[in-house]
Amino acid sequence: MTCNHFLDRLYDDPVRAAFRGESAVPPDMASHMLDCRSCQAAYHAAADDDRLLTRALREVPSPAWHGAVLKRLPLRSPVLRRPWIATINESLAWGVLAIAASNVLLNEHSAIGYVVAFSTGSAAALLRPTRTKPVLLLRRSLRWV
């Protein structure tokens, strides 16, 4: 490793983590420092600057500021509109599931029965009020079907 290469890497993430004691100094840099006094000094100067500058530049707002932000936050972030293709996929999946259920549970094999079951399943998918956890789990598993 050359000195230029060493100095170039002083700003990389693993080195910054090493400055903060979150990880070890990369081995190639550590061995270079053993042989090169000036790079060793540059490393320690960069570590000092990291400590000083991150502390000096960061300001913490008052608790009143935090309170004001929390008070102004809407209860929930606005939910992005789902793409229509996802809605169609979901209602189809629920319709098919309802046909299967009517087949197994009610022993229903008529065309009208299929239509009714499919419509009920699709409508349930479209009209359900909230996405609850079990529904999410079911959706996840349906993705693989």
Add this chain to the structure above:
Amino acid sequence: MPTKPDETGAQANAEDVDLAQRCQRGEEDAQRSFVHRFGALAYSVCRRSGLGGADCDDVSQQIMLDAFRALPAYRGRSRLSTWVYSLALRRVADHFRAPQRREVPLGSPGDDSVPVSQVRSEALAPDEQAIKCDEDRRVARAVARLPEPERGVVLAYYLGELSVLEIARIFKIPEGTVKTRLHRGRRLLRNELGES
């Protein structure tokens, strides 16, 4: 064995995505954590950009609200802190661009009237705390006096804690240029702080 940087980044992003989703679901703890983690960042960006007093409070609070409202668009491609930092830079630029606010606001970072960090390590004795406050104030002033290409990069790296790659993307410059500016900025700061 130390974790590879990209693995750490991916893990951090996964945690950020989780926080964003919990905020969207209306979980109070997550919202509190979001404001706690990124409030200081938004506030500091405003302060270091020269906003003081009520302007700083207003703009930084607006940044947090905008960030919160935009959370559904967060996909975890970058860290949440990078995302909030970029948003804060845009909002501060918008603030200065607004015609009624072209003048530099009262209370520049170099002003003694401007308080520095309000929360300090409680373990420090009062005199040590005063020395640290004074040192921080001197450093913040020195950073405020840096010439622009260096100043923006130094702030993004040390205040925003962005990686060189992230800074390169935001400022649309090569990574080598980011490192050169960081190096030059640090040298200028050392000269300035050494002289005073």
